Amino acid sequence: MRLIFLLIITLLLNLPAFGEELFISSAMGAKELISEVRKEFEKKTGHRLIFNFSSSGKLASQIEAGAPADVYISASKEWMDYLIKKGLIEKGSSQPFAKTSLVLVTPKNSKLSSLEEAGRIAVGDRLAPVGKYTLETLKKLGLYEKLKGKLIFAPTVRQITIWTVTGNVDAGIIFYSDYLKFKNKLRLLKTFPDNLHSPIMFYVGVVSSSKKGELAKEFVQFLLSQDERELRKFGFLKVNGSK
Amino acid sequence: MLDPQALFSIKLSLKVASVSVIMIFILGLPLSYALAKKDFPLKNLVDTLITLPLVFPPVVTGYLLLLILGRNGPVGSVLYKLFNTGIVFTWYGAVVASFVAGFPLFVKSSKAAIESVDENLIKVSYTLGKSELYTFFKVVLPLAKSGIIAGLVLSFARALGEFGATLMLAGNIPFKTNTIPLEIYSAVSGGDFDRANILTAVSAGISIVIIYLINRLSQEEKRW
Numbered sequence: 260m261r262l263i264f265l266l267i268i269t270l271l272l273n274l275p276a277f278g279e280e281l282f283i284s285s286a287m288g289a290k291e292l293i294s295e296v297r298k299e300f301e302k303k304t305g306h307r308l309i310f311n312f313s314s315s316g317k318l319a320s321q322i323e324a325g326a327p328a329d330v331y332i333s334a335s336k337e338w339m340d341y342l343i344k345k346g347l348i349e350k351g352s353s354q355p356f357a358k359t360s361l362v363l364v365t366p367k368n369s370k371l372s373s374l375e376e377a378g379r380i381a382v383g384d385r386l387a388p389v390g391k392y393t394l395e396t397l398k399k400l401g402l403y404e405k406l407k408g409k410l411i412f413a414p415t416v417r418q419i420t421i422w423t424v425t426g427n428v429d430a431g432i433i434f435y436s437d438y439l440k441f442k443n444k445l446r447l448l449k450t451f452p453d454n455l456h457s458p459i460m461f462y463v464g465v466v467s468s469s470k471k472g473e474l475a476k477e478f479v480q481f482l483l484s485q486d487e488r489e490l491r492k493f494g495f496l497k498v499n500g501s502k
Numbered sequence: 503m504l505d506p507q508a509l510f511s512i513k514l515s516l517k518v519a520s521v522s523v524i525m526i527f528i529l530g531l532p533l534s535y536a537l538a539k540k541d542f543p544l545k546n547l548v549d550t551l552i553t554l555p556l557v558f559p560p561v562v563t564g565y566l567l568l569l570i571l572g573r574n575g576p577v578g579s580v581l582y583k584l585f586n587t588g589i590v591f592t593w594y595g596a597v598v599a600s601f602v603a604g605f606p607l608f609v610k611s612s613k614a615a616i617e618s619v620d621e622n623l624i625k626v627s628y629t630l631g632k633s634e635l636y637t638f639f640k641v642v643l644p645l646a647k648s649g650i651i652a653g654l655v656l657s658f659a660r661a662l663g664e665f666g667a668t669l670m671l672a673g674n675i676p677f678k679t680n681t682i683p684l685e686i687y688s689a690v691s692g693g694d695f696d697r698a699n700i701l702t703a704v705s706a707g708i709s710i711v712i713i714y715l716i717n718r719l720s721q722e723e724k725r726w
Contacts, residue, residue, distance in 0.1 A: 316691065317691075379591065384674070384688070385692070386691045386692060411591060411673045411675060412673070412674055412675070413673075413674075414669075414674075414687075414691070418669070418670070421565065421568065421670070422568075425568055425569060425572045425573070425574060425575075426572065426573045426574040427568065427572045427573050427574075427588075427590045427591070
């Protein structure tokens with residue numbers, strides 16, 4: 260009995276030798292893409308990736324509070340810059356790796372033909388990256404004041420999607436990459452031109468406090484090396500001439 | 503110190519919690535009595551169903567409510583046909599969320615209190631020719647009072663703090679459905695910590711005053 264116990268202990272102690280564990284705090288919006296990348300990365304390197312998926316802002320606050328993370332993936336430049344300013348992201352390690360666009364969606368069987376017809380529109384609140392881009396777009400289209408009373412603010416894309424899919428709002432504004440996940444349940448009405456809002460780019464960076472800096476950089480490089488076809492599957496485009 | 507939107511959220515929260523607790527009391531008391539003293543088909547199922555919101559994450563409860571009460575839901579669509587309005591994104595939605603969250607807390611507590619009433623006393627009342635209704639109000643209710651009051655306090659506190667299901671069902675619409683917890687959430691995630699602190703203090707203050715008053719009330723009872 261004692262022998263078995265000792266054996267298990269030795270086994271557990273030895274586990275890290277099989278490969279290292281890398282903690283990745285990633286924006287919810289990149290979940291499907293990152294999960295796909297994970298499989299390839301783990302197969303190629305033998306290391307293990309452990310994910311924490313949440314909203315970009317929440318993850319940034321967690322990292323600020325000292326949560327264990329080696330890599331941070333943000334759905335907006337703002338939250339990445341926020342951590343860089345606090346010195347929590349390794350200098351020069353942050354880069355955009357994918358971009359997507361903003362789309363107007365409706366429930367599957369809806370006959371809505373334009374944004375102005377909608378009675379209730381679910382949008383992200385000012386803290387969610389999707390909300391920020393939506394606000395820019397509506398203001399640029401000169402529709403914000405007109406639609407203000409119809410907007411219902413949600414803290415996450417998921418919430419917007421649930422309200423739209425269940426038909427409780429007439430329309431919702433989300434990222435194209437998020438629309439793809441629910442394309443069986445949603446109707447794509449319109450893609451907003453890119454010049455109506457600041458570029459929607461997902462950023463990746465190495466967390467300064469990471470003790471696995473080399474491995475983290477390897478993962479970042481791996482993510483940046485994804486080809487256009489792979490990204491397109493998940494509704495993203497490659498960022499050209501990344502800084 | 504408090505802007506109109508914060509003041510609105512305080513008034514709204516008090517309104518929502520009060521209305522839902524009154525509904526919880528009216529519907530919950532007969533149900534607790536039935537669960538404690540009666541046998542009826544599917545009794546266990548009913549007991550289990552009302553306990554679910556205690557176990558479910560509030561967001562899940564909210565999602566289920568949205569499916570049922572939403573515009574295309576089995577109940578929601580009927581409401582739309584009858585009244586041309588729904589409860590999603592209105593303060594009624596907040597009431598429903600608080601009601602469902604607080605209901606099991608009240609029923610569990612008052613059911614236990616009613617069960618603990620000495621059966622002999624009830625039988626004496628019947629032997630004296632008193633009806634079940636009379637016995638309920640004159641014997642069961644006075645003896646189970648403290649447990650019932652405790653249940654009301656618990657459900658009020660739960661209603662006042664309800665967040666997940668409220669967000670799902672009522673949204674977070676300024677001057678419409680922004681209850682105190684939603685307002686605190688917005689303030690914290692917006693980095694407006696002063697506002698969050700004030701609202702937290704208000705929320706704590708309301709709870710403390712109510713719990714204190716009720717404790718005092720039940721202590722005065724005991725002196726008799």
